[in-house]
Amino acid sequence: MASKFPVLEVFGPTVQGEGMVVGQKTMFVRTAGCDYSCSWCDSAFTWDGSAKDDIKQLTAEEIWNQLEEVGGDRFRHVTISGGNPALLKNLGEFTELLKKKEVKVALETQGSRYQPWFLEIDDLTISPKPPSSLMKTDFHRLDEIINNLREAGRLMHVSLKVVIFDEEDLRYATNVHKRYPDVSFYVQVGNHDTATLDDAALKDALLSKYEWLIDQVSASNELNHVRVLPQLHTLVWGNKRGV
Amino acid sequence: MASKFPVLEVFGPTVQGEGMVVGQKTMFVRTAGCDYSCSWCDSAFTWDGSAKDDIKQLTAEEIWNQLEEVGGDRFRHVTISGGNPALLKNLGEFTELLKKKEVKVALETQGSRYQPWFLEIDDLTISPKPPSSLMKTDFHRLDEIINNLREAGRLMHVSLKVVIFDEEDLRYATNVHKRYPDVSFYVQVGNHDTATLDDAALKDALLSKYEWLIDQVSASNELNHVRVLPQLHTLVWGNKRGV
Ligand code: SF4
Ligand code: SF4
Numbered sequence: 403m404a405s406k407f408p409v410l411e412v413f414g415p416t417v418q419g420e421g422m423v424v425g426q427k428t429m430f431v432r433t434a435g436c437d438y439s440c441s442w443c444d445s446a447f448t449w450d451g452s453a454k455d456d457i458k459q460l461t462a463e464e465i466w467n468q469l470e471e472v473g474g475d476r477f478r479h480v481t482i483s484g485g486n487p488a489l490l491k492n493l494g495e496f497t498e499l500l501k502k503k504e505v506k507v508a509l510e511t512q513g514s515r516y517q518p519w520f521l522e523i524d525d526l527t528i529s530p531k532p533p534s535s536l537m538k539t540d541f542h543r544l545d546e547i548i549n550n551l552r553e554a555g556r557l558m559h560v561s562l563k564v565v566i567f568d569e570e571d572l573r574y575a576t577n578v579h580k581r582y583p584d585v586s587f588y589v590q591v592g593n594h595d596t597a598t599l600d601d602a603a604l605k606d607a608l609l610s611k612y613e614w615l616i617d618q619v620s621a622s623n624e625l626n627h628v629r630v631l632p633q634l635h636t637l638v639w640g641n642k643r644g645v
Numbered sequence: 646m647a648s649k650f651p652v653l654e655v656f657g658p659t660v661q662g663e664g665m666v667v668g669q670k671t672m673f674v675r676t677a678g679c680d681y682s683c684s685w686c687d688s689a690f691t692w693d694g695s696a697k698d699d700i701k702q703l704t705a706e707e708i709w710n711q712l713e714e715v716g717g718d719r720f721r722h723v724t725i726s727g728g729n730p731a732l733l734k735n736l737g738e739f740t741e742l743l744k745k746k747e748v749k750v751a752l753e754t755q756g757s758r759y760q761p762w763f764l765e766i767d768d769l770t771i772s773p774k775p776p777s778s779l780m781k782t783d784f785h786r787l788d789e790i791i792n793n794l795r796e797a798g799r800l801m802h803v804s805l806k807v808v809i810f811d812e813e814d815l816r817y818a819t820n821v822h823k824r825y826p827d828v829s830f831y832v833q834v835g836n837h838d839t840a841t842l843d844d845a846a847l848k849d850a851l852l853s854k855y856e857w858l859i860d861q862v863s864a865s866n867e868l869n870h871v872r873v874l875p876q877l878h879t880l881v882w883g884n885k886r887g888v
C-alpha cells in the first residue's frame with residue numbers, strides 16, 4: 403500500500419531563496435514534523451502544533467497531483483523542505499515518482515537522520531545547526547551520512563550549509579568545513595527576527611549582516627572554498643509564507 | 646617572452662555577486678577593453694577611456710604577485726572580469742599559472758570571441774547581451790563557442806546568463822535558452838542606474854525588479870530549468886567599485 407506523508411504546504415513555482423541552487427525556479431513541498439527545536443527556527447509551525455490542522459496525509463501520487471494543480475506545466479524542479487523531511491522513511495516513493503516525471507528534486511535536512519533515498523536527491527543540502535540554535539550536532543551521525551554519500555559517489559549533488567548568527571556560529575561552521583573539506587560549503591545569514599512585519603527594517607538588517615558575514619569570511623584563511631549567501635526570499639518578501 | 650595583459654583592478658577577497666558561482670569567495674582581476682559598448686554597461690570605465698591612466702600592463706606572474714599582495718593566503722578562487730577578457734589571446738598563460746597554484750578560476754565574457762583557454766576555466770559565464778543593450782548578438786559565433794565547449798565535454802563548467810531589463814529582453818533570453826537547452830541558464834536583474842549614489846533607493850528598485858523577474862519566469866512554461874538572480878554586490882554596496 404502506498405505510504406502517506408504529512409504535507410503542510412505545496413506552492414510555487416517560485417525561486418529557491420538559499421543554498422546550492424539559489425535562484426532555481428522550483429515548486430515547494432513542505433512536510434510537517436521535526437526532531438529539533440532550534441531557537442530561531444523560521445518554520446516552527448511545522449512542528450510546534452500551531453498549524454497541525456493544516457497537515458494533510460498524502461500519498462506520493464496525491465502530492466504530485468497537487469503540484470500539477472498548482473504549478474501546471476510551469477515547473478521541472480521540486481524542493482522538499484520541512485521540518486525535517488528525513489524523518490519520512492518511505493519518502494523514496496515520492497522521489498522515485500518525481501524521477502519518473504523527469505523532475506529534479508532538492509531536499510534540505512539538518513543531518514540528524516540518514517535515509518537511503520538521499521542517493522536519489524539531485525540537490526541535497528545538509529544543514530547542521532550551530533550553537534545559537536541551542537541544538538547539539540551528533541557528529542558521529544553526520545560522519546555516517548557524509549560517508550554514505552561519498553561512497554556512493556554523490557558528493558557533487560550534496561552541499562553543507564550552516565546558518566550564522568554570531569562569531570561562535572562561524573567557528574562551528576569553520577570546524578564543519580574542515581571536517582568535510584570535500585563537500586561544497588555554504589554559510590548563510592541567519593534571520594534574527596522571523597516574526598517582524600517591518601519588511602524594510604528586516605531587509606536592511608539582513609543586508610548589513612550579510613556584509614558582516616562577507617567580511618568575516620574574507621578575513622579568514624580557513625574559509626577559502628566557501629560560498630556566502632543571504633536568503634533571497636526574505637530580502638524580497640520578508641517573513642511572508644508561501645512565496 | 647611572457648605576454649602582458651591590460652589590468653585595471655585587482656581586489657578582494659570578497660564574494661562573487663552574480664551568476665553560476667554566486668556567493669563564492671573570490672579575488673577579482675579586471676581587464677581593460679571591450680568590443681561592445683552596451684547602453685547600460687556597468688563597467689564602461691574599462692573601455693570608454695575614463696580610466697585609461699589606471700591600466701597596468703602586467704605579465705601573468707605579475708598579476709599573481711598582485712593577487713598575493715592583496716589577498717595573502719585568504720583566497721583559492723579568482724574571477725577574471727572586464728571589459729571582455731576574451732579579447733586577450735594569450736590569457737591562457739595566466740589561467741595556467743592559476744591552475745599550477747591550485748586556484749580555481751571563473752571568467753565572464755559576452756560570447757563574441759572564442760579562445761582555446763576557455764577549456765581551462767572552472768566557471769565560465771557566457772553572457773550574450775539582450776536588445777536593451779543596443780548590441781547585436783552574432784549567433785553564428787555563439788553557436789561555435791558553445792559547440793566547442795560541448796565537444797570538449799566542458800558544459801558542466803559553463804553557464805549562459807542574460808541580464809533582463811524588460812519583456813523584450815526576456816523574450817530574447819527565452820530564445821537563447823531554447824537554442825542551447827543543455828547549458829545551465831541564468832537570468833539576472835539589470836541595474837538601470839549605474840551612477841546613482843542613493844543606495845537605499847537603488848536596493849528597493851532592484852528588489853522590486855527581482856520580484857518582477859521571478860513573476861515573469863514563474864508564469865512561463867518555457868523557462869522551467871532556469872535560475873533567477875539579483876546582483877548581490879549591488880544590493881550590499883550599491884554602485885561602489887572594488888568591493
Ligand atoms: S531543524 Fe530546521 S525545521 Fe527543525 S527546528 Fe531546526 S530550523 Fe526548524
Ligand atoms: S560586454 Fe560587458 S563590459 Fe562590454 S560593454 Fe557590454 S556590459 Fe560593458
